[in-house]
Amino acid sequence: MTFKPGELVDITIRQAKVIADGGVLTVTYDEQHNERIDVMRGNRVTVERVAPADWPPEVGDVWRDRENVLWFISLREVGDDFRTEKVFTPSSTRAVNRYTSYQADRLLADRGPLTLVHREHRDQDGADL
Incomplete structure (x- = not known):
């Protein structure tokens, strides 16, 4: 599954322990403070799409x-x-x-x-x- 910039996703990390920075998927979780995290997807990490990049709907859609x-x-x-x-x-x-x-x-x-x-x-x- 690939993701587009602007899509909303839910990320669940089970039994996670931070070892170092770096990864495959960069997400922001606090746009006001430009907080970002790199996430390496694997057996203990799931990434689920919440909304497409074109969200929210506009009149005429x-x-x-x-x-x-x-x-x-x-x-x-x-x-x-x-x-x-x-x-x-x-x-x-x-x-x-x-x-x-x-x-x-x-x-x-x-x-x-x-x-x-x-x-x-x-x-x-x-x-x-």
Whole structure:
């Protein structure tokens, strides 16, 4: 399994004892302080993808979940103050509970891994190109 810069991963190291620096996979665990660690993968180390590099979803995206269901990302107004929130709409209500509201992290946890199928290209002002 290979990883792309920007992907989120969970790393578990069992019975680890630090001997020296150096390794194969460099990760950051505290971006505010630029904390990084090199991880050598092996029998006692597992690395699991949490989110793809294209995460989080943007309005106009189409994502595919592990069961091959497509998810369309759009905006809707909520409340009296016309706040907006992202809406994750499945292409098939047979495969998911159509009454369940999905936020990005819940969608990833319940339906992941997710793969970006399409992203609208926008200019710097947010307008579609």
